[in-house]
Amino acid sequence: MPTSAGKLEKLEERIGHTFADRSLLVRALSHSSAISPAKRVQNSYQRLEFLGDRVLGLTVADVLLKSFPDDNEGELSRKLNAVVRRQSCAEVARSLDLGRHVVLGDSEARTGGANKDAILADVCEALIGAVYCDAGLDTAYKFIITAFASHLRSARKQGADPKTELQEWAQSRGLPPPNYAVRERTGPDHAPTFAIAVEINGFEPALAKGSSKKVAEHQAAEGFLVREGIWSASE
Secondary structure (H helix, E strand, C coil), X not given: CCCCHHHHHHHHHHHCCCCCCHHHHHHHCECHHHCCHHHHHHHCCHXXXXXXXXXXXXXXXXXXXXXXXXXXXXXXXHHHHHHHXXXXXXXXXXXXXXXXXXXXXXXXXXXXXXXXXXXXXXXXXXXXXXXXXXXXXXXXXXXHHHHCHHHHHHHHHHCCCHHHHHXXXXXXXXXXXXXXXXXXXXXXXXXXXXXXXXXXXXXXXEEEEECCHHHHHHHHHHHHHHHCCCCCCCC
């Protein structure tokens, strides 16, 4: 069922933008499975997702260009990819509780679509596209740097994703590559939680949990880097 006006108002408060054209917000939350085939192109989030992906990339590229004046194209691209990857978008969607508002077809809803990383990432990008269409680039820019603040902060201070950083650190000390071991899997099939430990010879394993193996591996690597003083906790 479509989200009520009251709930949309609360969502706008979390987003930090009140839509002049709220139909854009409704469309950004509408999965194609909930729309009849004849109206799917115009009424689902697909076109807004296409636009939002480009606005996100442009905004993050601009921030990184200003933050790293000495980086070459390859270094900037690595940082860009770390920020705009689909997992980052899904994490932002969860932080805004977008899954609660996504309109899905019955089949997609039954299989836990509101908690799927792929759908949440798409909705996040569609929301960016909706904000851009409703209020322009400046407003979309402000929304992105707020919503992706932790990812941008990590890019500014680290310059690499934690798994890459940890592997390079281990190699520089002549150690074998880190090993990521699944310690536990809990939850239903459509919304599992993985507990993964990163293991390096001579060091205590670092354990972390995540909604996918990739998320848990990144969290475990980051935990190891912070614990060993390679990264500071504030980063």
